[in-house]
Amino acid sequence: xxxxxxxxxxxxxxxxxxxxSPFVLVFGISVFFLVHAWLPKIGSETSTMRVVSGLPLPANxxxxxxxxxxxxxxxxxxxxxxxxxxxxxxxxxxxxxxxxPVTIPGRETVVTINIASREATIVTRETGLAAAMxxxxxxxxxxxxxxxMNWFYMEAWRWVADTTAxxxxxxxxxxxxxxxxxxxxxxxxxVLLCAGALSFFGLAYALSH
Amino acid sequence: xxxxxxxxxxxxxxxxLRVRLERWNRKLHYYAGLFLLFFLWLFAVTGLVLNHPTxxxxxxxxxxxxxxxxxxxxxxxPELQGDLAQxxxxxxxxxxxxxxxxTTTRTNxxxxxxxxxxPGHYYFIKADLALNRVTLRHSEVNLWGVMKVxxxxxxxxxDDPRQSRDWVLTTVWAYSMDAVAAxxxxxxxxxxxxxxxxxxxxxxxxxxxxxxSLICGLFCIGLRWFF
Numbered sequence: 001x002x003x004x005x006x007x008x009x010x011x012x013x014x015x016x017x018x019x020x021s022p023f024v025l026v027f028g029i030s031v032f033f034l035v036h037a038w039l040p041k042i043g044s045e046t047s048t049m050r051v052v053s054g055l056p057l058p059a060n061x062x063x064x065x066x067x068x069x070x071x072x073x074x075x076x077x078x079x080x081x082x083x084x085x086x087x088x089x090x091x092x093x094x095x096x097x098x099x100x101p102v103t104i105p106g107r108e109t110v111v112t113i114n115i116a117s118r119e120a121t122i123v124t125r126e127t128g129l130a131a132a133m134x135x136x137x138x139x140x141x142x143x144x145x146x147x148x149m150n151w152f153y154m155e156a157w158r159w160v161a162d163t164t165a166x167x168x169x170x171x172x173x174x175x176x177x178x179x180x181x182x183x184x185x186x187x188x189x190x191v192l193l194c195a196g197a198l199s200f201f202g203l204a205y206a207l208s209h
Numbered sequence: 210x211x212x213x214x215x216x217x218x219x220x221x222x223x224x225x226l227r228v229r230l231e232r233w234n235r236k237l238h239y240y241a242g243l244f245l246l247f248f249l250w251l252f253a254v255t256g257l258v259l260n261h262p263t264x265x266x267x268x269x270x271x272x273x274x275x276x277x278x279x280x281x282x283x284x285x286x287p288e289l290q291g292d293l294a295q296x297x298x299x300x301x302x303x304x305x306x307x308x309x310x311x312t313t314t315r316t317n318x319x320x321x322x323x324x325x326x327x328p329g330h331y332y333f334i335k336a337d338l339a340l341n342r343v344t345l346r347h348s349e350v351n352l353w354g355v356m357k358v359x360x361x362x363x364x365x366x367x368d369d370p371r372q373s374r375d376w377v378l379t380t381v382w383a384y385s386m387d388a389v390a391a392x393x394x395x396x397x398x399x400x401x402x403x404x405x406x407x408x409x410x411x412x413x414x415x416x417x418x419x420x421x422s423l424i425c426g427l428f429c430i431g432l433r434w435f436f
Binding site: 034145182207 | 236239240242243244245246247248249250251253254256257259260261262263327328329330355357359362363365366367370372378381382383385386387389390391393394397400401404407410413414417418420421422424425426428429430432433436
């Protein structure tokens with residue numbers, strides 16, 4: 001019975017670890033970009049601009065804000081062939097302009113709509129793989145939950161990111177069990193576990209007190 | 210428990226080397242995981258919490274405690290050139306330590322506004338250099354707030370080049386995050402090696418790894434192709 005339990009845990013540790021490994025690599029590698037505010041240029045960064053006219057706009061545009069505004073502008077963005085996660089929309093009253101940032105991991109698009117002429121200037125910047133990983137690492141993030149995850153694929157990414165976190169928790173707990181079963185490794189492992197705990201709590205204490 | 214990589218009697222040199230590599234790869238996988246365990250738990254749990262800001266149990270900002278005070282400072286000498294030097298001197302006089310955040314552009318040379326942050330503590334400092342007085346607002350958040358800040362506490366921001374690390378402990382923590390990331394990457398690579406050394410698990414493992422890579426690739430690269 002105990003042996004069977006060990007085998008099941010070992011297999012789950014292995015297979016769930018394999019499934020989550022590409023995601024862990026994405027989170028692990030992007031740490032270097034975020035911690036040092038540095039994005040290596042993997043491939044060339046390109047920028048294109050185009051103009052689209054005759055865009056449909058929601059009737060009650062000025063009365064909307066937040067998520068309802070984003071939802072109302074979805075048809076406009078579809079017509080302009082711009083897809084992705086919509087960020088903070090800025091409305092410049094004097095110029096009668098809407099500035100809409102739209103993000104797909106590795107691509108940033110800014111749609112500026114002239115409300116009077118219903119014409120949009122669309123600037124698209126391909127930012128590359130490193131930027132894509134950094135975007136994914138930070139998504140959805142803690143800010144503006146009311147407007148975040150307004151694109152299906154980024155909502156799906158939240159599930160994936162959550163699953164990765166849960167899997168890391170499971171894999172670490174099952175890893176402790178698998179280590180504990182190996183009697184020969186207990187002593188060294190315990191020393192390292194204590195050293196890690198000391199480093200972690202020591203640093204956290206020094207930073208917060 | 211028996212190991213799948215146990216050495217056989219009198220193997221040739223290349224095989225012995227391979228056995229040693231396997232054994233050390235396995236050991237280092239355990240050791241790295243055990244050493245990094247609390248760091249991994251912190252980043253996994255706070256990753257979830259940051260992804261779900263509406264979870265009420267981990268709310269920290271609305272539960273903060275605030276203290277306001279007004280303090281006199283000694284005049285800043287002319288040798289203190291630049292915002293950073295002046296901010297450091299004000300912090301020294303107030304007994305505050307932490308990383309300086311630049312949130313406002315200075316329009317009046319006598320009015321100096323800046324923030325200082327460290328896990329659990331937010332200081333909002335408004336200095337009147339003509340009157341040598343400082344208005345200080347100090348917000349303190351709960352343990353969840355400390356943990357959430359630890360997740361993101363690097364002193365720099367990708368989209369704000371003005372921010373830089375100016376507290377030694379921020380630098381220490383930033384390099385600790387690097388070390389955790391490097392450890393995680395090593396653990397992934399070592400686990401791939403261990404899996405590959407188990408021929409009976411290769412097929413199912415390859416299917417699962419392929420599925421994970423496909424989904425991950427969709428988000429990292431594929432979305433740009435499809436849309």
